[in-house]
Amino acid sequence: MFTVSNINEAVAIKKDISEGKVGKAVVIGAGAIGLEMAEALADMWGIETSVVEIADQVLPGIISANVAQMVQHHLKEKEVSLYTGEKVERIEGDTRVRNVITDKRSLEADMVIMAVGVRPNSDLARDAGLRLSPSGAIIVDKRLQSSDPDIYAGGDCVQITNLVTGKPGYYPLGSMANRQGRVIGTNLADGGAEFAGAVGSFVIKLFDISVASSGLSIETAKKEGFDAVSAFVVQFDRAHFYPEKDLIYLELVVEKGTGRVLGIQGVGNTGDGMLARINAVAAILKYRPTIADISNLELPYSPPFSSAMDVLNALANTAENILAGMNRAIEAEQFVEWWKNRKEGETFFLDCRGWGNAGPFVEKYPDHWKNIPQDELKKRIEEVPRDKRIALVCNTGVRSYEAQLILNQMGIKDTYNVQGGMAGLKKYGADL
Amino acid sequence: MFTVSNINEAVAIKKDISEGKVGKAVVIGAGAIGLEMAEALADMWGIETSVVEIADQVLPGIISANVAQMVQHHLKEKEVSLYTGEKVERIEGDTRVRNVITDKRSLEADMVIMAVGVRPNSDLARDAGLRLSPSGAIIVDKRLQSSDPDIYAGGDCVQITNLVTGKPGYYPLGSMANRQGRVIGTNLADGGAEFAGAVGSFVIKLFDISVASSGLSIETAKKEGFDAVSAFVVQFDRAHFYPEKDLIYLELVVEKGTGRVLGIQGVGNTGDGMLARINAVAAILKYRPTIADISNLELPYSPPFSSAMDVLNALANTAENILAGMNRAIEAEQFVEWWKNRKEGETFFLDCRGWGNAGPFVEKYPDHWKNIPQDELKKRIEEVPRDKRIALVCNTGVRSYEAQLILNQMGIKDTYNVQGGMAGLKKYGADL
Numbered sequence: 065m066f067t068v069s070n071i072n073e074a075v076a077i078k079k080d081i082s083e084g085k086v087g088k089a090v091v092i093g094a095g096a097i098g099l100e101m102a103e104a105l106a107d108m109w110g111i112e113t114s115v116v117e118i119a120d121q122v123l124p125g126i127i128s129a130n131v132a133q134m135v136q137h138h139l140k141e142k143e144v145s146l147y148t149g150e151k152v153e154r155i156e157g158d159t160r161v162r163n164v165i166t167d168k169r170s171l172e173a174d175m176v177i178m179a180v181g182v183r184p185n186s187d188l189a190r191d192a193g194l195r196l197s198p199s200g201a202i203i204v205d206k207r208l209q210s211s212d213p214d215i216y217a218g219g220d221c222v223q224i225t226n227l228v229t230g231k232p233g234y235y236p237l238g239s240m241a242n243r244q245g246r247v248i249g250t251n252l253a254d255g256g257a258e259f260a261g262a263v264g265s266f267v268i269k270l271f272d273i274s275v276a277s278s279g280l281s282i283e284t285a286k287k288e289g290f291d292a293v294s295a296f297v298v299q300f301d302r303a304h305f306y307p308e309k310d311l312i313y314l315e316l317v318v319e320k321g322t323g324r325v326l327g328i329q330g331v332g333n334t335g336d337g338m339l340a341r342i343n344a345v346a347a348i349l350k351y352r353p354t355i356a357d358i359s360n361l362e363l364p365y366s367p368p369f370s371s372a373m374d375v376l377n378a379l380a381n382t383a384e385n386i387l388a389g390m391n392r393a394i395e396a397e398q399f400v401e402w403w404k405n406r407k408e409g410e411t412f413f414l415d416c417r418g419w420g421n422a423g424p425f426v427e428k429y430p431d432h433w434k435n436i437p438q439d440e441l442k443k444r445i446e447e448v449p450r451d452k453r454i455a456l457v458c459n460t461g462v463r464s465y466e467a468q469l470i471l472n473q474m475g476i477k478d479t480y481n482v483q484g485g486m487a488g489l490k491k492y493g494a495d496l
Numbered sequence: 497m498f499t500v501s502n503i504n505e506a507v508a509i510k511k512d513i514s515e516g517k518v519g520k521a522v523v524i525g526a527g528a529i530g531l532e533m534a535e536a537l538a539d540m541w542g543i544e545t546s547v548v549e550i551a552d553q554v555l556p557g558i559i560s561a562n563v564a565q566m567v568q569h570h571l572k573e574k575e576v577s578l579y580t581g582e583k584v585e586r587i588e589g590d591t592r593v594r595n596v597i598t599d600k601r602s603l604e605a606d607m608v609i610m611a612v613g614v615r616p617n618s619d620l621a622r623d624a625g626l627r628l629s630p631s632g633a634i635i636v637d638k639r640l641q642s643s644d645p646d647i648y649a650g651g652d653c654v655q656i657t658n659l660v661t662g663k664p665g666y667y668p669l670g671s672m673a674n675r676q677g678r679v680i681g682t683n684l685a686d687g688g689a690e691f692a693g694a695v696g697s698f699v700i701k702l703f704d705i706s707v708a709s710s711g712l713s714i715e716t717a718k719k720e721g722f723d724a725v726s727a728f729v730v731q732f733d734r735a736h737f738y739p740e741k742d743l744i745y746l747e748l749v750v751e752k753g754t755g756r757v758l759g760i761q762g763v764g765n766t767g768d769g770m771l772a773r774i775n776a777v778a779a780i781l782k783y784r785p786t787i788a789d790i791s792n793l794e795l796p797y798s799p800p801f802s803s804a805m806d807v808l809n810a811l812a813n814t815a816e817n818i819l820a821g822m823n824r825a826i827e828a829e830q831f832v833e834w835w836k837n838r839k840e841g842e843t844f845f846l847d848c849r850g851w852g853n854a855g856p857f858v859e860k861y862p863d864h865w866k867n868i869p870q871d872e873l874k875k876r877i878e879e880v881p882r883d884k885r886i887a888l889v890c891n892t893g894v895r896s897y898e899a900q901l902i903l904n905q906m907g908i909k910d911t912y913n914v915q916g917g918m919a920g921l922k923k924y925g926a927d928l
Contacts (some may be wrong), residue, residue, distance in 0.1 A: 086698050096798075100798075105811070155615070168818045178729050180722065204712075237797060237799065238804040239794070239795070239797035239802075239804045239805070240794075240805075241790070242804045242805045243792050243805070243809060246791070247792070257788065258788070259792060260792070262794055263794055265794045265795060265796040265797070266800050267794050267796035267797065267798050267802070268798050268800075269507075269798065269801070271801040274800075274801070276796050277796075278794075278796065284670060300592070302770075334800065335767060335768055336767055336768035336769045336771070336772050336801060337771075338767045339768070339769075339772045339795075339801050339802070340768050340771045340772040340775045340797060341775070342776070343773070343775050343776040343779075343795050344775040344776055344779040345779070346776070346793075346794055346795055347775075347776040347777070347779045347780045347793055347794075348779045348780055348783070350544070351780070353785045356689065356690070359675070359678070360673075360675050360679070360691060360692070361778075361779055362671070362694055362695055362697045362698060362710075362778055362779075363671070363771075363775050363778055363779070364697040364698050364699035364708050364710065364771060364774050364775070364778060365669060365670065365671035365697070365699065365708075366528075366532075366699050366700050368700075368701040368706075368766065368770065369706070369768060369771050370671075372670040372671045372673075372674045373671070373675070374671070377674075377675060381678060393674060463676045491888070
C-alpha cells in the first residue's frame with residue numbers, strides 16, 4: 065500500500081512492479097494524482113487497474129460532470145475499471161495487500177495506491193503559533209507573510225485567495241510553489257512583490273487525451289452561489305481545410321445576467337492545442353472578463369495553428385446565444401436520458417445532417433431517428449410534429465442550432481439543440 | 497507575375513507550377529504572405545526560391561531584428577535565398593517574366609510573386625462619401641459604424657485602434673474580419689456589441705518553425721515613443737525531465753520604469769507550444785499588464801505540457817532582473833559583433849558551462865574561448881581579467897546570469913550576459 069507523496073514511495077512502487085509482484089492494482093481516489101497513477105500502471109506497465117472514487121465522477125470539483133463523463137469514457141476505452149460513487153470500507157491482506165473492499169464490491173489487488181487528496185503539512189507552523197485556516201493551511205497576506213511578520217510561507221501549506229470567487233482557496237501545485245518562492249525571496253530582501261491568489265488552472269494527460277480547466281466548473285460555480293450556465297462546443301483546433309487537425313471539446317461557464325466568464329474546461333488530444341486555449345482564458349480570468357471579451361479574443365491566427373474564428377471565439381458566441389435565449393441547448397446527459405426512453409414517444413429525434421451522415425442512424429433506428437437536412441427543413445416542415453419535444457442533432461451542434469432558429473420562425477419552439485452534436489455524444493460514450 | 501489576392505491568382509500559380517513551367521521563383525516582399533509563399537514554392541514544389549525585401553529584415557514591423565535573424569537563419573537552412581535591404585527596380589521579360597532586377601543584383605525568375613502589402617479596398621466607401629483615414633481605411637467607431645450611421649464596415653477596409661499604443665492601426669486579417677462580422681450583425685439588429693480594437697497578434701509556420709507575436713516588437717515600441725527594453729529567454733516547452741520536449745525562444749518587450757508589458761514574440765517548433773504562450777499574452781495585453789502579471793501568470797501545469805516555472809514566467813522574471821539592473825544582458829547581435837572582433841582583445845569570452853559542453857569550443861578557439869564552470873568561479877576568480885569587458889555564455893543564459901551575480905560580488909562589473917546562451921546563438925546562426 066502506497067501513497068504518492070515523495071520519491072521514496074515512487075521508488076518503492078517502481079521496484080515492486082518491476083519485480084513482477086503486481087498483476088492487479090487498485091487506485092483509491094480519482095483526482096489528478098490518482099488518474100495519472102492509473103494511466104502509468106495500465107499504460108506503461110500493463111497492469112490490470114481499477115480506480116475507486118467516492119464522488120460521482122472523476123476529477124470532482126475540477127471539471128464538470130459533462131467533461132468528466134468524457135474522461136470516464138476514455139478510461140473505459142483504455143480498460144481502466146472505474147468505480148465512482150463507491151466508498152472504500154477496508155483493505156485486506158497480511159504481508160501484502162490482497163483485497164480492497166468497497167461498499168459495493170471486493171476488488172483483488174497486489175498493490176493499492178492511496179491518492180485521496182493533500183492536506184497542508186503545517187504542524188511546524190502550528191507549533192510556532194502561526195494563524196491557520198480551519199483546514200490547517202497557513203494564512204498569509206498578498207506578500208505571503210504569515211501572522212508572524214518574520215515568517216513567510218508558500219507552497220502546499222498555505223491558503224490563498226481564489227480570484228474568481230474572492231474566497232479562500234487551497235492549491236497544492238508545484239507551479240504555484242515555484243512562483244510563490246520568488247515572491248517570498250523578493251520580500252525577504254525588502255522587495256514589494258505580491259502573489260494575489262489563484263484562479264485554479266489544471267491540465268493532465270490521460271492516455272490519448274488532455275484534460276484541462278481554469279476557473280470554476282458549472283457545478284462549483286452553482287455551489288459558490290453563481291446563477292451560472294454552461295456552453296459546450298466541439299470544433300477543429302485549426303482551419304478545417306488544413307490537412308492535420310483534430311477536434312477540441314470545450315465547456316465555458318458564464319454567469320447569467322452579467323455574462324461574466326467564470327471558468328473553462330475540456331478535453332483534447334495530447335498536443336498543446338488544448339493548453340493554448342486554456343492558457344488564454346486562465347490568463348484573463350482575474351480581470352473578470354465577460355463573454356464579449358472571449359468572443360473578440362484576439363488569438364494569433366493562421367491555418368496551421370487555429371481557425372479564423374477560433375474555438376474559443378465560437379464558444380463565447382454560443383454562450384451568448386444561450387444567454388440571449390436564442391439557443392435552447394441540452395447536454396449529452398439529457399440527450400442520453402431522452403434516448404433511453406425513446407419508446408415512450410415523448411421526444412422526436414431530428415438529425416439535421418445530410419443523408420450521408422444521417423442515413424446509417426435512420427436505418428439502425430427506423431422508428432426513432434428522423435432525418436431532415438437543415439437546408440430542407442423549411443419545405444419539409446410538415447414532417448416535424450408539433451406535439452412533441454424535439455431533440456436536434458448534427459455533427460457538432462452548429463447546423464442543429466440553425467435548424468432550431470428555422471423551427472422557431474415556423475412556430476415550433478419545444479426544441480432542444482444537442483451541444484457538441486454527434487461528435488460530443490461520441491466522446492461522451494452515448495450508446496447510439 | 498502574380499499577386500496572392502484571390503483564388504483565381506492561386507489557381508493560376510498552381511497551374512503554371514504543375515505544368516512544369518517554374519524552375520526558379522522570386523517572391524517580392526518578406527511579410528507573412530511572401531514568406532508563406534516562399535515556403536510553399538520551396539518546400540512543396542521544390543522550386544529554387546528567392547525572396548527580396550526592401551526592409552533590413554523579414555517580417556518588418558511584426559518581429560524584432562533579433563527574432564527575425566532566427567527566421568532568416570532557418571530560411572537559409574532551407575535553401576531559400578533571401579535578399580533584405582534590397583529594392584526591386586524592374587522586372588524584365590516578354591510573354592513571361594525572365595529577370596528581377598534589384599539595386600544590387602539580377603535574379604532569374606520563371607515566376608514572380610508580388611507580396612508587398614495590402615491596401616484597403618475602399619473606393620466604394622470613398623464614392624459613398626464615408627470618412628477615410630489618410631491611408632484610405634474606413635474610419636469606424638467601436639460599434640464599427642462608419643461616418644454614415646446607416647453604414648457599418650469591417651475587415652480589411654477599416655481602421656481600428658491599436659490597444660497597446662492607443663493609436664489608429666490597420667489589421668487586414670481574416671480572423672479580425674470574422675469577429676467584426678458578428679459585431680456588425682449584432683448592431684445592425686439593434687444590439688450593442690463593440691469591437692474595441694486590436695493588439696496585433698500573429699503566427700505563421702515556416703518549414704520546421706513557428707513564428708509568433710503579439711503587441712509591439714522592441715523596435716516598434718521605441719518608434720512609438722516607449723522607453724522600452726527586451727528580455728530574451730530560451731527554455732524547454734515542458735518539464736525538463738519529460739521525454740519529448742523542445743526549446744522555445746521568446747522575447748518580451750517591456751517599458752522601463754512602469755514595467756508595463758508591450759509585446760511578445762518568438763520562434764518555436766511547429767507544434768502548438770508556441771501558440772499556447774502567445775495566446776496567453778495576447779489575451780491580457782489589452783488589460784495593460786506589468787511584468788509581475790506575467791511572472792505570476794497561472795498557466796495550467798503538468799510535465800507533459802509545461803514546466804512548473806513556465807517559460808513565460810521565466811521570461812518575465814528575466815525582464816524584471818534586467819529592469820532592476822541585476823542582469824546586464826546582451827543579444828546575439830552584440831555577441832556576434834564582439835566575437836568578430838575578438839582578435840582586438842577587448843572582450844573576454846567566458847563559458848560558464850561544464851567542460852563537457854565548453855571543451856570543444858576551448859579546443860577550437862584556444863586563444864579566445866575561456867571556460868570556468870559557474871560553480872568554480874569563486875575559487876578561480878584570479879583567472880578572470882579585470883581590465884576587459886566580459887561576455888558570459890552558458891547553455892541558455894541562466895548559469896551565465898548566476899556567474900554575473902558572482903562576478904558582481906567580486907567587484908568585476910563590466911560583464912554582459914548573452915541572453916538565450918549557446919542555444920540562442922545557434923538559432924541565430926552565429927558562426928561559432
